[in-house]
Amino acid sequence: xxxxxxxxxxxxxxxxxxxxxxxxxxxxxxxxxxxxxxxxxxxxxxxxxxxxxxxxxxxxxxxxxxxxxxxxxxxxxxxxxxxxxxxxxxxxxxxxxxxxxxxxxxxxxxxxxxxxxxxxxxxxxxxxxxxxxxxxxxxxxxxxxxxxxxxxxxxxxxxxxxxxxxxxxxxxxxxxxxxxxxxxxxxxxxxxxxxxxxxxxxxxxxxxxxxxxxxxxxxxxxxxxxxxxxxxxxxxxxxxxxxxxxxxxxxxxxxxxxxxxxxxxxxxxxxxxxxxxxxxxxxxxxxxxxxxxxxxxxxxxxxxxxxxxxxxxxxxxxxxxxxxxxxxxxxxxxxxxxxxxxxxxxxxxxxxxxxxxxxxxxxxxxxxxxxxxxxxxxxxxxxxxxxxxxxxxxxxxxxxxxxxxxxxxxxxxxxxxxxxxxxxxxxxxxxxxxxxxxxxxxxxxxxxxxxxxxxxxxxxxxxxxxxxxxxxxxxxxxxxxxxxxxxxxxxxxxxxxxxxxxxxxxxxxxxxxxxxxxxxxxxxxxxxxxxxxxxxxxxxxxxxxxxxxxxxxxxxxxxxxxxxxxxxxxxxxxxxxxxxxxxxxxxxxxxxxxxxxxxxxxxxxxxxxxxxxxxxxxxxxxxxxxxxxxxxxxxxx
Numbered sequence: 001x002x003x004x005x006x007x008x009x010x011x012x013x014x015x016x017x018x019x020x021x022x023x024x025x026x027x028x029x030x031x032x033x034x035x036x037x038x039x040x041x042x043x044x045x046x047x048x049x050x051x052x053x054x055x056x057x058x059x060x061x062x063x064x065x066x067x068x069x070x071x072x073x074x075x076x077x078x079x080x081x082x083x084x085x086x087x088x089x090x091x092x093x094x095x096x097x098x099x100x101x102x103x104x105x106x107x108x109x110x111x112x113x114x115x116x117x118x119x120x121x122x123x124x125x126x127x128x129x130x131x132x133x134x135x136x137x138x139x140x141x142x143x144x145x146x147x148x149x150x151x152x153x154x155x156x157x158x159x160x161x162x163x164x165x166x167x168x169x170x171x172x173x174x175x176x177x178x179x180x181x182x183x184x185x186x187x188x189x190x191x192x193x194x195x196x197x198x199x200x201x202x203x204x205x206x207x208x209x210x211x212x213x214x215x216x217x218x219x220x221x222x223x224x225x226x227x228x229x230x231x232x233x234x235x236x237x238x239x240x241x242x243x244x245x246x247x248x249x250x251x252x253x254x255x256x257x258x259x260x261x262x263x264x265x266x267x268x269x270x271x272x273x274x275x276x277x278x279x280x281x282x283x284x285x286x287x288x289x290x291x292x293x294x295x296x297x298x299x300x301x302x303x304x305x306x307x308x309x310x311x312x313x314x315x316x317x318x319x320x321x322x323x324x325x326x327x328x329x330x331x332x333x334x335x336x337x338x339x340x341x342x343x344x345x346x347x348x349x350x351x352x353x354x355x356x357x358x359x360x361x362x363x364x365x366x367x368x369x370x371x372x373x374x375x376x377x378x379x380x381x382x383x384x385x386x387x388x389x390x391x392x393x394x395x396x397x398x399x400x401x402x403x404x405x406x407x408x409x410x411x412x413x414x415x416x417x418x419x420x421x422x423x424x425x426x427x428x429x430x431x432x433x434x435x436x437x438x439x440x441x442x443x444x445x446x447x448x449x450x451x452x453x454x455x456x457x458x459x460x461x462x463x464x465x466x467x468x469x470x471x472x473x474x475x476x477x478x479x480x481x482x483x484x485x486x487x488x489x490x491x492x493x494x495x496x497x498x499x500x501x502x503x504x505x506x507x508x509x510x511x512x513x514x515x516x517x518x519x520x521x522x523x524x525x526x527x528x529x530x531x532x533x534x535x536x537x538x539x540x541x542x543x544x545x546x547x548x549x550x551x552x553x554x555x556x557x558x559x560x561x562x563x564x565x566x567x568x569x570x571x572x573x574x575x576x577x578x579x580x581x582x583x584x585x586x587x588x589x590x591x592x593x594x595x596x597x598x599x600x601x602x603x604x605x606x607x608x609x610x611x612x613x614x615x616x617x618x619x620x621x622x623x624x625x626x627x628x629x630x631x632x633x634x635x636x637x
Contacts, residue, residue: 129183234312351374
């Protein structure tokens with residue numbers, strides 16, 4: 001399918017935990033979905049069978065929507081043959097692209113796609129640490145048609161990458177949970193729990209509660225979740241991101257259920273449609289179909305830890321969620337009065353039986369409970385929490401009515417077609433067009449012309465509009481005066497309608513057939529070794545080399561003596577003297593405490609370095625790299 005000249009197709013990319021979530025995402029307006037493969041996905045617990053992936057591809061392709069499969073973990077040497085077989089299966093299933101982290105897959109996926117004659121594309125996962133133009137250029141030249149940018153990039157840096165590498169698609173996150181470390185460069189889970197984030201087994205080290213102590217082991221503040229971030233929400237920044245060259249807007253959440261996917265996808269679908277309507281000569285959607293919702297999307301009503309736009313317009317103060325890593329949901333008012341068996345709420349919110357509510361007590365500890373019965377603004381829980389008192393802010397983190405609505409069918413997606421019926425010498429011809437595209441078909445039936453006693457145009461339009469359970473709906477049916485004066489049996493009109501549907505389905509299937517096969521990796525060196533940040537030189541394991549083919553890739557790029565990945569036991573610096581660098585973060589605890597050197601000359605009472613300390617006394621040293629506005633977390637040996 002080709003798009004109108006001069007218009008950039010924009011894609012809303014949704015997560016799919018499973019087949020159900022993937023189909024729900026398509027129904028609610030996604031232009032593409034990404035789903036985990038049976039193995040080697042960055043969410044090990046969100047794998048799916050090849051059969052389910054094939055079914056999802058068939059469903060999505062009806063709307064010219066695409067399916068991307070995550071194969072974005074590090075691959076060990078013993079797994080290379082297995083991952084090749086997986087890639088072959090994904091080609092057969094009809095996957096439109098695979099997201100990869102391990103550099104071995106740049107060649108493997110290309111080889112498989114070429115052998116299969118498949119156009120399955122290569123997308124570089126955000127796990128490949130895509131923060132600067134040279135890296136994006138290298139990935140493009142190695143065969144990637146798309147690069148998923150680091151979440152930390154502001155719009156102006158996205159624009160700079162697009163300006164320097166305009167011939168690669170840019171994908172960026174717009175919503176969902178945030179990793180505090182640059183993706184692909186977090187080793188805390190592996191170091192502490194032998195569960196590698198780069199192998200899809202993150203133990204969420206960043207959501208733990210730590211004590212913050214100074215160089216003299218004195219507490220700096222009360223124990224908190226110092227590395228826990230709010231969730232990203234860039235609903236109001238889509239236009240800014242599109243102007244920066246982003247073409248795919250990605251929602252995080254491959255562990256989320258269908259209700260979450262429905263609500264979030266619907267909200268971003270509507271916002272993206274508004275953007276396209278605002279700039280009809282500049283943008284269009286990359287898939288087909290009009291979505292009708294049975295509910296009003298509300299991002300506050302599904303899982304969230306509070307929202308941040310996360311550096312899209314520069315550094316702000318709305319990043320962290322240190323008091324709890326759990327969902328707060330929407331603010332619903334303050335506690336007005338507490339009785340033995342109930343309490344009431346000051347505010348305009350309405351409540352329902354089964355709502356989940358939560359609050360912070362006077363010690364900033366989060367407590368939650370379910371509503372047994374709601375009578376107006378008076379709430380009857382099973383037990384009134386003893387910590388609840390007058391004046392406390394109340395949040396709803398589970399909305400029973402919203403959940404009930406989303407548990408049912410909550411959207412219908414149809415492709416509008418404009419039909420024109422005309423009499424031809426041999427019988428009758430029906431032409432159908434999908435407005436705004438080059439999709440057009442013509443079908444005919446042989447029949448003798450019979451004159452009607454009265455005009456039949458309305459009957460013809462009604463009969464041809466009966467598209468039933470197909471993915472199409474009649475936007476308009478045109479019948480000229482001459483044709484409407486004929487009598488056409490219902491059986492012939494039904495035959496025309498059926499032929500039109502089959503022909504349009506075939507046209508869409510043809511439009512979805514991929515072009516040339518993916519390139520076979522890095523045949524020609526077109527760029528020098530990217531200028532990596534200095535940490536890569538001090539800690540060679542940051543290249544995440546877990547197999548011989550990845551090592552060969554970096555040797556080809558000019559890396560002298562490539563070193564194995566952290567997961568293979570390589571935990572120290574290049575000179576062997578420094579402890580492991582576990583995280584690199586744009587989030588800064590020094591700033592959170594109000595002592596950013598760029599913002600204030602105030603001197604803190606503590607003496608650095610600061611340490612994060614777990615209850616078992618394991619400590620992790622913090623380094624504040626103010627020159628690069630970055631906080632590093634080191635193992636303390």
